């Protein structure tokens with residue numbers, strides 16, 4: 001199969017894996033190495049991962065990594081506004097696939113907050129996320145077919161504020177076109193300073209979306225564009 005690799009900014013890294021299983025293992029190795037480096041340099045590490053369907057195998061592989069999980073804090077790039085017991089909860093995804101064995105010792109700082117409205121939940125999450133020792137050491141982003149990343153959705157009210165690189169907000173409410181519509185996202189201001197930035201995508205449709213985002217460079221139409229620069233490494237598999 002001829003693999004088409006999109007034209008990247010000079011220095012940005014690209015890795016093609018043969019299968020989702022190889023991608024999951026390779027990504028988990030890269031993340032574990034970066035966490036080990038942070039633990040050596042700072043004695044602690046902050047990992048932020050994405051939700052959705054595709055990260056399950058990667059999270060499983062990462063849960064087996066040999067590292068000092070008791071000094072690792074884990075948070076989410078975005079969350080659906082549902083409690084952890086809900087099947088769509090990203091926190092629930094982490095509980096099922098990452099926080100097992102030694103990785104259960106990691107400290108989880110989630111985004112979900114019960115509240116009367118999504119806006120109030122985002123305000124509460126924003127306060128609570130003050131506990132994060134920023135900057136993020138390792139960030140693993142995903143991407144939807146519409147070019148959203150985290151829960152930075154092209155059609156959502158509040159997107160301009162969430163993409164403001166100097167916003168004082170850590171978390172904002174967002175509206176997704178797919179259920180569950182109500183989302184909480186980390187803002188670009190927090191995400192953009194991650195020391196190690198990885199984007200994991202699978203399939204030809206996402207490759208086409210990524211190529212479009214790289215050529216258009218229009219953050220409001222495809223918010224992933226905001227992150228398509230150094231130090232991002234992109235991991236793709238068919």
Ligand SMILES: O=C1O[C@H](COP(=O)(O)O)[C@@H](O)[C@H](O)[C@H]1O
Pocket residue numbers: 050051052053054055077078079141142143144149150151
């Ligand atoms: O809704 C979401 O979708 C994207 C992509 O998810 P995937 O399962 O198609 O890889 C994800 O990155 C984002 O965190 C999530 O909330």
